[in-house]
Amino acid sequence: MKLLVTLTIALFISAINFAQQVINVEQKFHDHNGESTLSFGSRSETPKAPFIHITHVNLRIEAEPGSQVIYGDVRLTYKLSQEIDTLWLDFDSALTMSVNVVQVDFTQNSKYYRKGNFLVIPIGSKQAIHQTHNVRIVYRGVPNGPDIGSYFRSDNRHVWTRSEPYGARYWWPCIMTLQDKIDSADIYLVHPKEYLGVSNGLLQSVDSSRSNAVTHWKHTYPVAFYLIAWSIGDYAHITKKAKWKSGAINVENYVFKDQVFWVDSTHSELEKTFGLFDSLFGEYPFINEHYGHVQTSMGGGMEHQTMSHMRDLNQPLVAHELAHQWFGNKITCGSWEDLWLNESFATYLTALTYEAGFGDEKWADWKENTNRFITNTNSGSVFPIDTMNFNVLFSWRLTYNKGAYVLHTLRDQIGDKAFFKGVNNFINDPALSYGFAITDQFRAHMEAASNRDLNEFFNDWYMGEGHPNYILQYNLVGSKLYMEVTQGGSSGRSPFFEMDLTVAVYLNGLRFDFKLPITQQNEVFVETFGRVPDSVQIDPDYNTLIGLRDVREGIHVLSNASRPDLVSSAYRVFPNPVKSELNVRPILKSEEFINYEIRSINNALLSKGALESQGGSVETVELPVGIYFIQLKSKDSTTIYRFVKD
Ligand SMILES: [Zn+2]
Structure with missing residues (x-):
């Protein structure tokens, strides 16, 4: 040890x-x-999705802050690993979007129908596998679905989307799969010229030659469907260079004009965060593009790939969304x-x-x-x-x-x-x-x-559910420190947690750490330790998830091998293990009543009462088989014994 x-x-x-x-x-x-049962609604897997790999998305969205209507024009380019005769896309279960045009492989006016959450497009003659095909859908309408205020919001300041986990289908036809990433995306945002359009990847151009501006973004890394998003808003755009020991990148900040202070207030810590994550987990995953923040009215933040949507730029939120660029975006959860x-x-x-x-x-x-x-x-x-x-x-x-x-x-x-x-x-x-x-x-x-x-x-x-709770009792016999450790699960459904438990023993300002291998619910560990400790603590640095960390000093702990009646200077408690009655006898004569409490290993009070001064019996017949504690209390002493119900 x-x-x-x-x-x-x-x-x-x-x-x-x-x-x-x-x-x-x-x-x-x-x-x-306060709501406790909000449901995302129902959802079934997209048929045929495993056979389709989307190589490119061309997404053109026209929207305006304050208006709930969006106009969409989406072209998905894809390859098949198996022939299909019908293409299924996740789209608009509420039927608030009207589909104007569907084109398969540039064929005008392909047939389609709506079924549940899906836009279903019969392909007719089968498409060849391993070749590139495409489908274009032109649509308009009001995004609508459960919790739409978290998926889509339009007010007089901005209009934005957020799709995790099941929201993408409310605003664009896609395949909501966690099996396949889209290789690259071009996103064109069409919006009034006084606003800025923000999306994934690198800004390519802003074309202001017509009545509306067209802002083109291009993302060239594989991206999961729910990490594509955009916002059109009344933003100030502030570029800051983030530099750290082994790298640098531009951080594009799109913030509300009255909140530009966030950018400077967060930037130096953002640089440190880049440096920390880079040193621990490797290079920023989208180093050929950039990182960015765009402010939206969502509750917190959302790690859209290369461009996080942020309520504000407070430090924990900035660090959290940046961390997602590695954990969430570079590697995405393979199922919800x-x-x-x-x-x-x-x-x-x-x-x-x-x-x-x-x-x-x-x-x-x-x-x-x-x-x-x-x-x-x-x-x-x-x-x-x-x-x-x-x-x-x-x-x-x-x-x-x-x-x-x-x-x-x-x-x-x-x-x-x-x-x-x-x-x-x-x-x-x-x-x-x-x-x-x-x-x-x-x-x-x-x-x-x-x-x-x-x-x-x-x-x-x-x-597993819950977490372990611990009770540790210790005493010194000669030069041996006996530590009896009892683990209980926090809930009735909790497993037993096999683990190494750090126990710190303090003496004269020094700390001695023991790692106790916990393999049973109740076990005695014996360590050589010459003096009675000043104190003992379980995991004092909080490096393991533990609820109760109860340490009891001076209780009579013996090795696993010998478990006779429990004797201390105050009481004899027997038999142990016990079946129906636990007897308590005071060692010294006293005129006082003895108050007792029986507790579970999780410290739940199971029964209590008082015994005559000469002692008596406590009923244990109702207790399930297991480990318990009896606490005996008189005017000037409290003693706790562990006993086993057989
Ligand atoms: Zn998160």
Whole structure:
């Protein structure tokens, strides 16, 4: 067992109200405070999608701030891996868009019909595989669907789109798949000349020769359907060069004219963030283009590829959306159940700016506050149990924060070196880069880097509900420190969390760390330690997700082998294990009643009462088999015993 000695550093952790932070973060859906069951509606997979690879999108959108109507002209160029006779596109389930023209391979007036969420286009003679085909759809209408205020909004300042997860179909005909990325895109925004049009990639031109301006953007990296977006607004455009140790890039900021102060206030920290992410995870993934922010009225932010949509440019939000350019955009979640690969990483990378010594929060505060925020509720998994419910899929507590803390816990378990090596290998894996990944593929990289089987870790922490709670009792016998560690799951559905538990033992201002391999619910660890510790703490640096960290001193702990009746200077408690009655006898005569409480390993109070001064029996017949604590309290002493119900 490794023994580490460090000087005790007293951390004065200020009690920051966690709720204060929430306003700074990415909230992908707004205007729904308090609603608990908002559904994304229904959605079925796009038929034939696996056989279609879209090589290029030519998107022409005419829109105007204040008007709800958009005019669209979309040409999708694609290749087939299998012959199809019908093309299915995700488009406008509410039928508020009228389709004016459909052309397949430049044929005028191709047939089409609407079915559910789809625009269905019979192709007639079959299209050859491995050749390039195209379909053009000209349409107009008012984007309309559930939660449209988060997918599309038009007011007198700007008009914008946001498509994650299922919103793209409300404003353009596309294939909403997480299996295939579009190779490149040309986006033409047609808008009144007093506004600026902003989209993905590099600005090519602004043609003001006609009554409306036509702003052309071009993106030449593979892009997932939901990461294409645009905004037309009354913006100031400010270009800033971001420089860091090994690189530089232009950052194009499109901000409301009365809020240009955001650009300078955030820029130096943005540069540090570029430098940090570049050093940890490799070059900015879209280095041949640029990065940018465009301000919109959405609740928080959205990591549209190369051009994030931002409510404002507060530091955590800026870091979060930049982090997504690696985790989310360079590698995109391969299904919505794997959304944590986007959001947990973006949340954790934001915290890494704190660890690096900049940003809005102190690293120690983030860890403690986030741990508390997650564990204040006992249930819930990072794995989203319902991807059609926005509160589940975009759960701030689970998908963002618990996921981030699970990454931090993984780092604690396998060590910094293996953790960062594994994440680096993952994000730069040529088979995944500019494509998609699922959790198993991430796990495989972490297993290779750590040379450990992490199946159990991912089952417990990603799939599993809740978190571990701990009770540690210790006492010194001779030169041996006996530590009895009991783990309980936070909820009835929680798994048992196999893990290495850091226990810090303090003596005379020194800290001694023990890593205890927890493989059973209840186990006694014996370490050589010459003196009675001043104190003992479980994971004092908050490097693992743990709820209860209860340490009890001076309780009679014996090795696993011998578990006779529980005896201390105050009471004899027997038998142990117990079946129906637990007997309590005071060692010394007393006139006092003995108050008792029986608690579960999660510290839940199960029963309480009082015994006569000469002792008595406590009923245990109703208790399920397991481990319990009995607390015995008289006027001047409190003693806790662990007992086993057989
Ligand atoms: Zn995010």
